[in-house]
Amino acid sequence: MPRLTDARKELRRTQIADAAVRCFSRNGLERTSIADISAESGLSTGSIYSHYRNKADLVRAAACEVLAKRADVLREYAALDAPPDPDELLARLTAAIDPAEARVGVQTWGEATTDPDIRDIVVDTTDRMRAMLHDCVTAWLIKVKHHEPAPARERAAPIAHRVMALYQAELLYAALRTPTEETAS
Amino acid sequence: MPRLTDARKELRRTQIADAAVRCFSRNGLERTSIADISAESGLSTGSIYSHYRNKADLVRAAACEVLAKRADVLREYAALDAPPDPDELLARLTAAIDPAEARVGVQTWGEATTDPDIRDIVVDTTDRMRAMLHDCVTAWLIKVKHHEPAPARERAAPIAHRVMALYQAELLYAALRTPTEETAS
DNA sequence: CCACAAAAAGAATCGCGGCTCCTTTTGTGA
DNA sequence: TCACAAAAGGAGCCGCGATTCTTTTTGTGG
Numbered sequence: 001m002p003r004l005t006d007a008r009k010e011l012r013r014t015q016i017a018d019a020a021v022r023c024f025s026r027n028g029l030e031r032t033s034i035a036d037i038s039a040e041s042g043l044s045t046g047s048i049y050s051h052y053r054n055k056a057d058l059v060r061a062a063a064c065e066v067l068a069k070r071a072d073v074l075r076e077y078a079a080l081d082a083p084p085d086p087d088e089l090l091a092r093l094t095a096a097i098d099p100a101e102a103r104v105g106v107q108t109w110g111e112a113t114t115d116p117d118i119r120d121i122v123v124d125t126t127d128r129m130r131a132m133l134h135d136c137v138t139a140w141l142i143k144v145k146h147h148e149p150a151p152a153r154e155r156a157a158p159i160a161h162r163v164m165a166l167y168q169a170e171l172l173y174a175a176l177r178t179p180t181e182e183t184a185s
Numbered sequence: 186m187p188r189l190t191d192a193r194k195e196l197r198r199t200q201i202a203d204a205a206v207r208c209f210s211r212n213g214l215e216r217t218s219i220a221d222i223s224a225e226s227g228l229s230t231g232s233i234y235s236h237y238r239n240k241a242d243l244v245r246a247a248a249c250e251v252l253a254k255r256a257d258v259l260r261e262y263a264a265l266d267a268p269p270d271p272d273e274l275l276a277r278l279t280a281a282i283d284p285a286e287a288r289v290g291v292q293t294w295g296e297a298t299t300d301p302d303i304r305d306i307v308v309d310t311t312d313r314m315r316a317m318l319h320d321c322v323t324a325w326l327i328k329v330k331h332h333e334p335a336p337a338r339e340r341a342a343p344i345a346h347r348v349m350a351l352y353q354a355e356l357l358y359a360a361l362r363t364p365t366e367e368t369a370s
Numbered sequence: 371c372c373a374c375a376a377a378a379a380g381a382a383t384c385g386c387g388g389c390t391c392c393t394t395t396t397g398t399g400a
Numbered sequence: 401t402c403a404c405a406a407a408a409g410g411a412g413c414c415g416c417g418a419t420t421c422t423t424t425t426t427g428t429g430g
Contacts, residue, residue, distance in 0.1 A: 003376060004427070012377090028299035030215040033417055044379040046420085051377090055418065103298040110295025113288040113360045114213035123361055168357060169350030175298045176308055188406060189397075197407090218387055229409040230389080236407090240388065 013051050013061070016041050020062045025100040026179075029059055029107050056117070063108045063118055066101050067125040071132070078132045083140035089133070090163050094170045102174040126164070133160040198236050198246070201226050205247045210285040211364075214244055214292050241302070248293045248303055251286050252310040256317070263317045268325035274318070275348050279355045287359040311349070318345040 004012070019041030023032040034055060038045045052058040073096045077089060084092065112119040137156035141147040147155065189197070204226030208217040219240060223230045237243040258281045262274060269277065297304040322341035326332040332340065 008427085026299070028296070031299065034419085035417075038380095045418085046380065046422095047378045049419070106298050107295040109357060109360070110292040111213070113291050114211070114216065116363075119361060119363070162351070165351050165354030166347070169353050172294060172353060175294070176304060178301075178304070193397085219389080220387075223410095231391085231410065232408045234389070 009051075012043075014065075016043065016048055016051055016058070017061045017065050020058055021066060021101070021104055024059075024062060024107060025103045029111055056115075059111070060117055060121065062104065063111075063121050066104045066108065067121065069101065070105070071125060071129050074129055074132045074136075078135050078139075080136075080139075081143075083136055083143055085140055085144065086137055086159055086163050089136060089140075090166055090170075093163075093167050097171060097174045099174050099177065099179070102171050105171055106175040126168075130160055130164045133163050136160075137163070194236075197228075199250075201228065201233055201236055201243070202246045202250050205243055206251060206286070206289055209244075209247060209292060210288045214296055241300075244296070245302055245306065247289065248296075248306050251289045251293065252306065254286065255290070256310060256314050259314055259317045259321075263320050263324075265321075265324075266328075268321055268328055270325055270329065271322055271344055271348050274321060274325075275351055275355075278348075278352050282356060282359045284359050284362065284364070287356050290356055291360040311353075315345055315349045318348050321345075322348070 003009075016037065020032070020037050023036045023040050026032075027036070034045050034048060037058070038048060041048070048058070052061065073093065077084065077092070083089075108118060108122060112122040134153075134156050137159045138149075138153050141152035141156055142149055145152075188194075201222065205217070205222050208221045208225050211217075212221070219230050219233060222243070223233060226233070233243070237246065258278065262269065262277070268274075293303060293307055297307040319338075319341050322344045323334075323338050326337035326341055327334055330337075
């Protein structure tokens with residue numbers, strides 16, 4: 001078995017990362033052992049270590065995955081020709097929240113307060129999302145409210161900031177609703 | 186040394202809890218050992234265990250302390266005869282954020298996603314703070330905007346919800362600013 | 371279809387950290 | 401001031417969990 005083909009290798013990596021996210025969402029970043037992830041993914045501990053250098057590396061990967069998925073939801077709206085107004089935008093983002101991922105997201109925030117690597121990932125993703133929101137709101141101001149492009153961009157900034165903040169608060173609330181309150185979707 | 190006088194006993198408890206908060210803010214909930222807290226507080230590990238049943242108990246106490254202090258800041262405004270408008274209220278709350286405590290607060294959120302005890306503490310404190318905000322905003326609507334009491338209470342609810350959400354977002358941002366960016370106050 | 375290097379398995383290692391225990395040192399009530 | 405039970409000290413104990421090592425099992429390039 002020489003070096004796995006890149007596609008296969010990536011498949012294994014996501015298989016492990018996905019299992020990790022499930023474990024984290026259930027028991028938290030620190031309370032899940034490599035053995036847990038091994039069981040959840042169906043791979044041995046040794047195998048996991050041939051795909052990730054160590055646990056921190058795996059946590060980083062899981063954080064990226066969760067945060068990136070979140071950003072993807074937004075990316076769709078950014079390219080929309082009929083931009084939703086800010087309230088509607090927030091409502092849709094909120095509706096798209098997955099409780100399990102929200103939990104891991106919030107755990108990630110906690111980790112970010114002391115781990116520089118995670119911190120950078122969180123801050124970068126947040127900035128990127130805010131920038132996309134900025135684009136959304138700007139487009140809305142121009143197309144629906146008929147503002148001029150230049151002032152629209154400027155006026156959109158504080159609105160985007162607000163929407164981002166409210167969205168993050170909703171993430172927190174979703175994460176704190178107990179697992180048993182989750183309704184099967 | 187028979188049972189310490191209650192005052193002394195409480196003193197020791199806060200001495201330990203304060204040390205714990207400092208450690209947590211520096212290294213996170215899970216990465217601080219009892220030995221760390223022992224060093225920071227100047228007490229031995231054995232001594233710590235005669236004041237707290239176990240580490241979880243200590244984490245709970247630290248969480249309570251941080252969250253309670255936060256609520257206290259707000260309590261002052263709630264009793265004010267000249268209630269600030271919501272924007273001003275948010276600005277003052279934001280200004281009162283202590284970065285170290287913000288970090289522990291956010292770590293607490295992460296922990297709350299999987300630990301029912303911590304979760305209850307966080308949810309209860311949040312609810313209590315929101316209720317106080319509700320009172321503040323209601324008072325403002327009545328005294329400054331001259332609304333009638335009954336509708337004022339009703340209209341205040343969503344505003345309070347918003348202020349709370351924006352405040353929590355500010356807490357997150359404060360927690361994520363690196364320690365080195367902290368300016369000595 | 372072969373050969374082999376890499377990947378999967380999973381047992382074993384090893385250090386860390388929560389917690390306990392026993393000793394020494396007080397603070398407290400009388 | 402005394403006597404004592406409780407609190408502080410701090411040296412281990414013990415288990416858990418990250419990581420590593422060895423063996424076995426493939427997938428892949430030729």
